[in-house]
Amino acid sequence: xxxxxxxxxxxxxxxxxxxxxxxxxxxxxxxxxxxxxxxxxxxxxxxxxxxxxxxxxxxxxxxxxxxxxxxxxxxxxxxxxxxxxxxxxxxxxxxxxxxxxxxxxxxxxxxxxxxxxxxxxxxxxxxxxxxxxxxxxxxxxxxxxxxxxxxxxxxxxxxxxxxxxxxxxxxxxxxxxxxxxxxxxxxxxxxxxxxxxxxxxxxxxxxxxxxxxxxxxx
Amino acid sequence: xxxxxxxxxxxxxxxxxxxxxxxxxxxxxxxxxxxxxxxxxxxxxxxxxxxxxxxxxxxxxxxxxxxxxxxxxxxxxxxxxxxxxxxxxxxxxxxxxxxxxxxxxxxxxxxxxxxxxxxxxxxxxxxxxxxxxxxxxxxxxxxxxxxxxxxxxxxxxxxxxxxxxxxxxxxxxxxxxxxxxxxxxxxxxxxxxxxxxxxxxxxxxxxxxxxxxxxxxx
DNA sequence: CGCAACTTTGAGAAGAGTCAAGACTGGTGG
DNA sequence: CCACCAGTCTTGACTCTTCTCAAAGTTGCG
Numbered sequence: 001x002x003x004x005x006x007x008x009x010x011x012x013x014x015x016x017x018x019x020x021x022x023x024x025x026x027x028x029x030x031x032x033x034x035x036x037x038x039x040x041x042x043x044x045x046x047x048x049x050x051x052x053x054x055x056x057x058x059x060x061x062x063x064x065x066x067x068x069x070x071x072x073x074x075x076x077x078x079x080x081x082x083x084x085x086x087x088x089x090x091x092x093x094x095x096x097x098x099x100x101x102x103x104x105x106x107x108x109x110x111x112x113x114x115x116x117x118x119x120x121x122x123x124x125x126x127x128x129x130x131x132x133x134x135x136x137x138x139x140x141x142x143x144x145x146x147x148x149x150x151x152x153x154x155x156x157x158x159x160x161x162x163x164x165x166x167x168x169x170x171x172x173x174x175x176x177x178x179x180x181x182x183x184x185x186x187x188x189x190x191x192x193x194x195x196x197x198x199x200x201x202x203x204x205x206x207x208x209x210x211x212x213x214x215x216x217x218x
Numbered sequence: 219x220x221x222x223x224x225x226x227x228x229x230x231x232x233x234x235x236x237x238x239x240x241x242x243x244x245x246x247x248x249x250x251x252x253x254x255x256x257x258x259x260x261x262x263x264x265x266x267x268x269x270x271x272x273x274x275x276x277x278x279x280x281x282x283x284x285x286x287x288x289x290x291x292x293x294x295x296x297x298x299x300x301x302x303x304x305x306x307x308x309x310x311x312x313x314x315x316x317x318x319x320x321x322x323x324x325x326x327x328x329x330x331x332x333x334x335x336x337x338x339x340x341x342x343x344x345x346x347x348x349x350x351x352x353x354x355x356x357x358x359x360x361x362x363x364x365x366x367x368x369x370x371x372x373x374x375x376x377x378x379x380x381x382x383x384x385x386x387x388x389x390x391x392x393x394x395x396x397x398x399x400x401x402x403x404x405x406x407x408x409x410x411x412x413x414x415x416x417x418x419x420x421x422x423x424x425x426x427x428x429x430x431x432x433x434x435x436x
Numbered sequence: 437c438g439c440a441a442c443t444t445t446g447a448g449a450a451g452a453g454t455c456a457a458g459a460c461t462g463g464t465g466g
Numbered sequence: 467c468c469a470c471c472a473g474t475c476t477t478g479a480c481t482c483t484t485c486t487c488a489a490a491g492t493t494g495c496g
Contacts, residue, residue, distance in 0.1 A: 056351045058435050064351040079340040085347055103336075118321075118332070121339040122297040128346035129303055133274045133282040135353035136394030140484070168443065176354025178485060183444055201443060201493070217276050358452065386475060399452060401476055419461075419475060 023096035028089035034076070036086045041078040043097045044117075047071050050093025051165040054085045055173065065174040067127060068166065070154055074120035090165040135176045138217070143175040144185040145215035148195065152206055161198055161205035168201075241314035246270075246307035252294070254304045259296040261315045262335075265289050268311025269383040272303045273391065283392040285345060286384065288372055292338035308383040353394045356435070361393040362403040363433035366413065370424055379416055379423035386419075 023046065028034060034045065037056060045052075052069040054076075066085060069075050076087055077100070103114055134143055156162045164171075172179045186204075189195045194212055196205040206212060241264065246252060252263065255274060263270075270287040272294075284303060287293050294305055295318070321332055352361055374380045382389075390397045404422075407413045412430055414423040424430060 054347075056347060058351070058355060060435065062355040064354045066347045066350050077340055079337060079344055084344050114332075114336075118336050118339065119297060121336060121343060122295055125339055125343050125346060126297055126302055128343060128350065129272075129274060129284045132284050132346065132350055132353055133276070135350055136282045136391075137276060137280040167441095173354075179443075180445085180486085181484060184484095187444070199493090217278065396453060397475075398454080398477085402452095405476070417461090 023098045026095050026097055028093045028095065030089060030091050032089045034087040034089065034095065035083050037083060039083050041076070041081060041083045042100055044074065044076040044078075044100055045087070045095040045097050046074045048094040048096055051090040052087050052093055052095065053090055053166065053170060053174075054087050056085045063173045064176065065170060067124070067131070068151075068170075068174065073124075074117060075124070077117060077121065090170065140175075140177055140181050140185050141188075142215055142217060143177060144171075144182060144189070145194075145212045147171060147175055148204065148206060149209075149212055149216050161196070161203050163200075164202045164204060166202075241316045244313050244315055246311045246313065248307060248309050250307045252305040252307065252313065253301050255301060257301045259294070259299060259301045260318055262292065262294040262296075262318055263305070263313040263315050264292045266312040266314055269308040270305050270311055270313065271308055271384065271388060271392075272305050274303045281391045282394070283388060285342070285349070286388075286392065291342075292335060293342070295335060295339065308388065358393075358395055358399050358403050359406075360433055360435060361395060362389075362400060362407070363412075363430045365389060365393055366422065366424060367427075367430055367434050379414070379421050381418075382420045382422060384420075 025048070026034070026045075028050070034052065035041075035043075047069050049071055052075065053065050054067050054069065055063050055065040057063050067075070068090070076083065078084060098113070103117060134146055138146065151164060152162065155165075166174075168179045168182050171177075172182045175182065177185075186195065186197065189212075190197055192208075192211070194206070194208045196207055197203070198205065243266070244252070244263075246268070252270065253259075253261075265287050267289055270293065271283050272285050272287065273281050273283040275281050285293070286308070294301065296302060316331070321335060352364055356364065369382060370380065384392075386397045386400050389395075390400045393400065395403075404413065404415065407430075408415055410426075410429070412424070412426045412433075414425055415421070416423065
């Protein structure tokens with residue numbers, strides 16, 4: 001189903017100025033795919049609102065989510081001609097799409113965008129390094145604690161419960177665990193009073209930051 | 219022992235033109251550290267000869283190697299003021315060092331270097347994505363098969379045995395396994411005639427590429 | 437309200453880790 | 467040139483974390 005996204009992209013693109021340069025705004029609904037592994041990589045994107053997951057699939061269905069991108073982050077830029085991972089909206093999201101060719105023009109129009117893109121690529125690489133350490137060397141408890149602290153840090157301005165934008169399955173595929181292990185670990189954290197799960201399963205409150213940070217070794 | 223490296227680095231830096239821009243050549247001996255996690259990130263590097271490993275350590279000593287960099291690859295560029303991982307030479311290696319400030323000058327001198335750096339960052343991100351999939355979702359056998367095929371592809375121009383530049387411990391820390399599991403998996407591959415280990419433990423020959431590629435799911 | 441999708445929980449299996457010992461390699465010095 | 471030693475690698479026995487399979491409990495959307 002291509003609704004708003006296409007309407008906006010095709011007849012008369014809605015060009016937004018600001019951020020860094022000109023871009024085309026796209027509105028995505030929950031679960032909607034922005035691009036898939038193997039698609040031509042003519043565009044790259046910046047998250048305006050909502051959250052995007054980027055993932056890779058093995059032929060037998062095993063999935064690894066490489067990152068959750070929140071507002072302000074740039075993603076989808078490729079070295080080759082095609083995208084090397086899939087990007088989907090976690091819930092509703094809006095993104096600004098940029099033609100990849102923008103970067104190739106040597107006009108200094110694109111100077112600012114270019115710098116933003118390089119900085120963003122380096123930050124993504126940083127995050128990827130950190131995530132490889134988590135995937136390769138941390139225990140299930142450490143992984144879940146790291147994830148919760150990271151999400152709270154990025155989504156929350158202070159204390160209190162907050163709503164995770166992703167399912168247990170997304171969390172599992174991000175942390176290299178199964179949904180059962182994620183669920184069991186959250187239950188254990190609840191029993192140990194590290195967190196509270198107030199009924200609706202995507203809401204969470206971190207109660208014992210100190211203990212969570214101890215689990216989140218570094 | 220600081221030999222050529224210091225001679226070159228200190229009195230009158232040997233400036234090399236070519237590649238993309240000016241750089242300072244450094245010679246590293248086996249195991250020598252180029253920079254550590256937390257060091258000021260005033261320089262970034264391009265591998266000229268040999269191989270470099272980049273890694274992160276947890277406080278209790280667990281280590282994750284993020285990448286092995288072979289000739290031609292750029293690494294060590296950071297978003298912040300300090301390096302977020304350690305870089306060490308696997309065996310002897312030479313690298314070209316660039317001042318990070320090169321990139322900040324808007325002169326079009328640095329245009330070409332800048333482009334090379336962005337391309338390199340994107341390629342690194344690509345590799346990181348692929349490696350996260352391996353770390354999070356592949357079995358020990360699949361990890362080792364993927365590693366062997368990748369190394370053979372990067373180090374070898376065709377058939378025949380080749381010498382891995384890294385120890386079992388490096389391989390284990392790269393694949394998120396223990397050295398025992400790496401060793402057992404290589405032994406199993408040998409029993410199954412997928413590879414041959416001709417005495418000297420770092421030499422290896424891939425005998426059954428077809429079977430290895432089947433293990434290396436994608 | 438009802439059903440599909442998601443989440444939790446349990447029991448058992450298995451892949452990879454740990455601990456321990458022995459073999460091999462490669463470099464050093466006699 | 468050979469012997470020795472430290473470091474590296476392999477192998478074995480056993481443990482344990484996490485996965486798998488199964489079922490019951492929730493949630494939330496239509």
